[in-house]
Amino acid sequence: MKTSSFTVAIVGATGAVGQELLRLLRERNFPLGTLRLFASARSAGRSVEFGGKTLTVEEARPGVFGDIDVAFFAAGGPVTRALAPDAVKAGCLVIDKSSALRMDPTVPLVIPEINPQELRRHQGIIANPNCSTAVTLMGLWPLHQxxxxxxxxxxxxxxxxxxxxxxVRELEGQIQSHAKGVPLTRKVYPYQIAFNVLPQVDTFGANGYTGEETKMMLESRKIMGLPNLRVSATCVRVPVVRAHSAAVTAEFERPVSVEAARAAVAAFSGAQLVDEPAQMKYPTPLDFAEKVKCGVGRIRVDTALENGLSFWVTGDNLWKGAALNALQNAELMIREGLLRPKAVAVMT
Ligand SMILES: NC(=O)c1ccc[n+]([C@@H]2O[C@H](COP(=O)([O-])OP(=O)(O)OC[C@H]3O[C@@H](n4cnc5c(N)ncnc54)[C@H](OP(=O)(O)O)[C@@H]3O)[C@@H](O)[C@H]2O)c1
Incomplete structure (x- = not known):
């Protein structure tokens, strides 16, 4: 069988999301011809093992995207803003993990299980949602339907x-220091994160909501196509290494039932129903780290709202919340003929 192969770049290849992208490209058999890895000047020259080969990290800068078919950007908003226009000009599709362009009306913001049709209107850049929004919507979307x-x-x-x-290094370091009985140090978070929870994710806006909380509202509206949707979020950082969870209470137009809600979640391709209260079965971060689907459970009729449901959802922020969703978008674009290699290389 002959398959087109793609020249792929990861910008931010040394970071948490970039490393997962590397892994998923291989595990999901992405039709890869050449892979180029980019990061900041700090990492340029570093070696990375990939599929039995040693790749060298290059500095991300304008002018490097000429041969590249698709570039996954996972290096933060400023890098996207600085380099994505250059990549697009070079004919490279940008699949961006940062928040820089998510709310730009010309940029589709896509979860492939929810709004795949949006991929067709891209102008060179596809945005991917914030990790909490992505995980939450994997439970909310089937219930909305x-x-x-x-x-x-x-x-x-x-x-x-x-x-x-x-x-991640900060949390692990604080736990080790605690075990050794030496003073804990911190740099990333404003307070100790080990054995603590912090009701702050991102910086505070004038209305008291954090940037993350506002993103959840705006991105939910855009992805679900509900421009007037009302959302109130409280985003909390917990000492868990991997996988985000959310406790959601939602009000609906039509009467709800637990049975119908469970059936809707079970039938949705992005979710796995884990909801057997009598057996104490519900999704936890440890169970849903490194999983493609997000776990949904604790579904119950809400006692405070008319036509309300409360539920719990857990999903891997580095996968569905980041690398996996980005890759799923690229895979779908290839299947739909929306992404083709510039130079058609052939692998046998
Ligand atoms: N972590 C998540 O769960 C998650 C979920 C959704 C979205 N995101 C978004 O994904 C992006 C990456 O997040 P992350 O968690 O992977 O962060 P991270 O672990 O801190 O990694 C950041 C990456 O960006 C690179 N970078 C930093 N400054 C750069 C520059 N000036 N030029 C080129 N590369 C540069 C870093 O390279 P060096 O190693 O050289 O510094 C590193 O590879 C962010 O926009 C984040 O908001 C993350």
Whole structure:
């Protein structure tokens, strides 16, 4: 069988999301011809093992995208803003993990299980949602389809890998220091994260909500195509290494039932129903780290709202919340003929 292969770049290849992209490209058999890895000047020259080969990290700078078919950007908003226009000009599709362009009306913001049709209107850049939004919507979308969403309230329980590789080192370092009985140090978070929870993810806006909380509202509206959706989020960082969770309470247009809600979630390709209260079965971050689907459970009729449901959802922030969703978008674009190699290389 002959397959087209793609020249792929990862910008931010040394980071938490970049490393997962590397792994998923191989595990999901992405039709890869050449892979180029980019990061900051600090990492240029570093060696990375990939599929039995040693690749050298290059500095990301303008002018490097000429031969590249698709570039996954996972290096933060400023890098996207500085380099994505150059990549697009070079004819490279940019699949961006940062928040820089998510709300730009010309840029599709896509979760392939929810709004794949949006991929068709891209102008060179596809944005991917914030990790908490992605995980939350994997539970909320099938319920919206079943009952018609009116508004929702959410409290998140976000892992430290959502902040990046340095935050994981900070949590692990604090736990080790605690075990050794030596003073704990911190650099990433404003307070100790080990054995603590911090009701702050991102910086505070004038209305008292953090940037992450506002992103959850705006991105939910854009992805679900509900421009007037009312969302109230409280985003909390917890001392979990990987996988975000969210406790969601949602109000719907139509009458709800637990049975119909469970059936809707079970039938949705992005979710796995784990909801057997009598057996104490519900999704946890440890069970849903490194999983393609997000776990949904604790579904119950809400006692405070008309036509309300409360539920719990857990999913891997580095996968569905980041690298996996980006890759799924690229895979779908290839299947739909929306992404083709510039020079058609052939692998046998
Ligand atoms: N972590 C998550 O769960 C998650 C989820 C959704 C979205 N995101 C988004 O994904 C992006 C990456 O997040 P992360 O968690 O992987 O962060 P991270 O672990 O801190 O990694 C950041 C990466 O960006 C690179 N970088 C930094 N400055 C750069 C520059 N000036 N030029 C080129 N590369 C540069 C770093 O390279 P060096 O090693 O050389 O510094 C590193 O490879 C961010 O926009 C983040 O908001 C993350």
């Amino acid at each position: 079943a009952f018609g969403l009116k508004r929702y309230f959410v409290s998140t329980y976000q892992s430290v890998s959502g902040t990046g590789a340095e935050a």
